[in-house]
Amino acid sequence: xxxxxxxxxxxxxxxxxxxxxxxxxxxxxxxxxxxxxxxxxxxxxxxxxxxxxxxxxxxxxxxxxxxxxxxxxxxxxxxxxxxxxxxxxxxxxxxxxxxxxxxxxxxxxxxxxxxxxxxxxxxxxxxxxxxxxxxxxxxxxxxxxxxxxxxxxxxxxxxxxxxxxxxxxxxxxxxxxxxxxxxxxxxxxxxxxxxxxxxxxxxxxxxxxxxxxxxxxxxxxxxxxxxxxxxxxxxxxxxxxxxxxxxxxxxxxxxxxxxxxxx
Amino acid sequence: xxxxxxxxxxxxxxxxxxxxxxxxxxxxxxxxxxxxxxxxxxxxxxxxxxxxxxxxxxxxxxxxxxxxxxxxxxxxxxxxxxxxxxxxxxxxxxxxxxxxxxxxxxxxxxxxxxxxxxxxxxxxxxxxxxxxxxxxxxxxxxxxxxxxxxxxxxxxxxxxxxxxxxxxxxxxxxxxxxxxxxxxxxxxxxxxxxxxxxxxxxxxxxxxxxxxxxxxxxxxxxxxxxxxxxxxxxxxxxxxxxxxxxxxxxxxxxxxxxxxxxxxxxxxxxxxxxxxxxxxxxxxxxxxxxxxxxxxxxxxxxxxxxxxx
Numbered sequence: 001x002x003x004x005x006x007x008x009x010x011x012x013x014x015x016x017x018x019x020x021x022x023x024x025x026x027x028x029x030x031x032x033x034x035x036x037x038x039x040x041x042x043x044x045x046x047x048x049x050x051x052x053x054x055x056x057x058x059x060x061x062x063x064x065x066x067x068x069x070x071x072x073x074x075x076x077x078x079x080x081x082x083x084x085x086x087x088x089x090x091x092x093x094x095x096x097x098x099x100x101x102x103x104x105x106x107x108x109x110x111x112x113x114x115x116x117x118x119x120x121x122x123x124x125x126x127x128x129x130x131x132x133x134x135x136x137x138x139x140x141x142x143x144x145x146x147x148x149x150x151x152x153x154x155x156x157x158x159x160x161x162x163x164x165x166x167x168x169x170x171x172x173x174x175x176x177x178x179x180x181x182x183x184x185x186x187x188x189x190x191x192x193x194x195x196x197x198x199x200x201x202x203x204x205x206x207x208x209x210x211x212x213x214x215x216x217x218x219x220x221x222x223x224x225x226x227x228x229x230x231x232x233x234x235x236x237x238x239x240x241x242x243x244x245x246x247x248x249x250x251x252x253x254x255x256x257x258x259x260x261x262x263x
Numbered sequence: 264x265x266x267x268x269x270x271x272x273x274x275x276x277x278x279x280x281x282x283x284x285x286x287x288x289x290x291x292x293x294x295x296x297x298x299x300x301x302x303x304x305x306x307x308x309x310x311x312x313x314x315x316x317x318x319x320x321x322x323x324x325x326x327x328x329x330x331x332x333x334x335x336x337x338x339x340x341x342x343x344x345x346x347x348x349x350x351x352x353x354x355x356x357x358x359x360x361x362x363x364x365x366x367x368x369x370x371x372x373x374x375x376x377x378x379x380x381x382x383x384x385x386x387x388x389x390x391x392x393x394x395x396x397x398x399x400x401x402x403x404x405x406x407x408x409x410x411x412x413x414x415x416x417x418x419x420x421x422x423x424x425x426x427x428x429x430x431x432x433x434x435x436x437x438x439x440x441x442x443x444x445x446x447x448x449x450x451x452x453x454x455x456x457x458x459x460x461x462x463x464x465x466x467x468x469x470x471x472x473x474x475x476x477x478x479x480x481x482x483x484x485x486x487x488x489x490x491x492x493x494x495x496x497x498x499x500x501x502x503x504x505x506x507x508x509x510x511x512x513x514x515x516x517x518x519x520x521x522x523x524x525x526x527x528x529x530x531x532x533x534x535x536x537x538x539x540x541x542x543x544x545x546x547x548x549x550x551x552x553x554x555x556x557x558x559x560x561x562x563x564x565x566x567x568x569x570x571x572x
Contacts, residue, residue, distance in 0.1 A: 043267055044267070045266060045267060046264070046265065046266060046267065047265075047267040047274060048265035048267070048274040049274065076569045077566040077567065077568065077569055078566065078567045078568070078569050079565065079566060080562050080564075080565045080566070080567070083375055086559060087375075087378075087558045087559065088557070088558055088559070088560070088561065088562055089374050089375060089378055089558065090374040090567070091374070093569055094566070148565075148566075151564070151565040151566050152566060154564060154565075154566075155564050155565075155566040155567075158564060159310070188267065188273060188274035189272070189273060189310075191272055192272075219269065222269075223267055223269045224269075226269040226270070226510055226511065227269040227270065230269070230270050230502070230506050230508065230509075230510070231506050234502050234503040234504070234506055235499075235502070235503050237502050237506075237508070237510070238498060238499040238500075238501070238502025238503050238508065239499070240510070241322050241498055241502055241508050241510050241513060242322070242325055242495050242498050242499060244326075244510070244513075244514065245322055245323065245325035245326035245329065245498070245513065245517055246325060246326070246329050246495075248326045248329075248330075248514075248517050248518075248521050249325070249326040249327065249328070249329025249330040249331075249332075249333065249517070249521050249524075250329055250330075250333060251521075252326075252330045252521035252522055252524075252525060253329070253330050253333035253334060253337075253521075253525065256334065256525040257337065
């Protein structure tokens with residue numbers, strides 16, 4: 001009798017373990033993952049931008065937001081305004097604090113429909129949240145800040161450093177898990193540095209899960225050497241630039257003389 | 264084919280800078296201007312940051328003006344003596360101009376003053392050159408009668424210039440002028456060029472033609488000679504203090520501009536002085552109109568990169 005009870009206990013334990021494993025297995029399948037196919041971009045002599053594909057696995061019944069951004073920085077820009085009522089010219093400067101140089105957000109639905117304001121602000125998701133995050137000096141009034149933030153986005157979008165899209169991020173269910181994918185053009189205007197790539201799983205207006213990876217952009221070869229020389233050895237760099245220009249000017253002059261262009 | 268520019272931090276189709284270099288180099292060889300007033304805005308239009316565009320342009324002008332000076336020197340069209348006095352005046356004027364910019368920036372009026380100086384100088388110089396060359400061409404067509412009246416008109420101004428001290432003969436140009444003239448007017452152009460952030464060739468050419476009375480073909484060669492030295496200085500200072508010279512962009516630009524300057528010099532010899540002046544006047548006026556449009560039409564972007572003028 002005792003042996004039977006022991007056997008039953010062992011069976012119950014095994015059953016519990018199997019159930020736990022199953023449960024764990026099913027949740028592991030839906031765990032949010034992120035992968036960037038091109039996580040190390042080399043800027044060489046012939047670089048003209050690149051592409052980055054972000055993909056991963058998610059729970060099938062969540063919405064997703066992918067955000068790629070550089071670290072917050074500050075930028076001073078010239079501000080245009082009217083002088084004497086008719087002439088457009090630079091009338092001063094505006095300082096944008098806590099503003100990333102690069103900001104690219106892509107989601108399965110409108111961000112305003114996916115997240116409540118507090119949650120969007122917490123993760124700085126979407127232009128509205130970014131506007132509340134960024135400080136614009138000296139635009140203190142709400143209306144003024146709104147106007148100049150919109151101009152800032154327009155300026156950044158014109159150099160492809162800011163982007164927001166709805167629907168480009170594709171998500172589909174495959175069995176118990178969801179798969180998501182987005183292919184983005186990586187602009188050559190994006191400066192060398194580290195870029196954080198985040199994916200957020202959203203349900204009931206809250207971020208329920210988040211995963212992160214990085215994209216490194218680095219100058220290599222002759223581009224790197226010239227860039228470093230321009231910064232660290234300005235005098236030598238300047239002299240070489242001048243000598244090269246003088247040499248090219250004389251060289252072409254001599255070629256033309258030999259070519260019979262002279263009198 | 265695209266190349267990445269390590270200082271401008273941007274990528275560019277090589278045909279763009281080579282083509283721009285060729286076009287602006289052609290103007291340089293033809294008229295003795297550096298072409299900064301055309302090249303810098305064009306580079307900005309193609310996505311080069313304003314500060315890098317201005318600094319790199321000065322580097323490529325070194326090449327274009329070397330090529331152009333060499334081409335003009337071969338046919339004896341460079342007055343080195345006059346060029347040196349203009350250079351000294353321009354250098355001192357430049358120092359004053361830089362100080363003037365500092366004061367203007369401190370008072371917050373810099374942009375207004377720079378833009379207005381630009382429009383006024385381009386407008387006045389362009390209009391004057393256009394009318395004067397047009398009259399000369401008409402007179403030349405009518406015959407030699409006009410020459411006598413012109414020379415009598417010149418003599419009034421000429422008498423005043425002759426009364427100035429330190430009269431010196433400039434052999435290459437075939438003129439006798441007071442040393443004060445190239446020094447003062449070189450200085451005047453230097454002040455304005457520093458305020459406007461340009462080389463000042465489009466101002467120096469009319470000064471040499473109308474004030475110093477030099478023949479147009481010698482003006483072109485001599486202007487290129489002094490532009491060469493100005494741009495060597497500016498390139499070095501920009502590379503040393505601001506780190507804004509993009510070597511790759513400069514090489515692409517000079518590939519076009521050095522050839523353009525040679526072709527321009529050859530073409531220039533086939534044109535008459537009056538024809539050269541009127542074409543330059545039309546280009547200067549076209550740039551003036553473009554700036555007026557920019558000032559009055561609503562800009563598409565209300566923010567722009569800080570730095571430069």
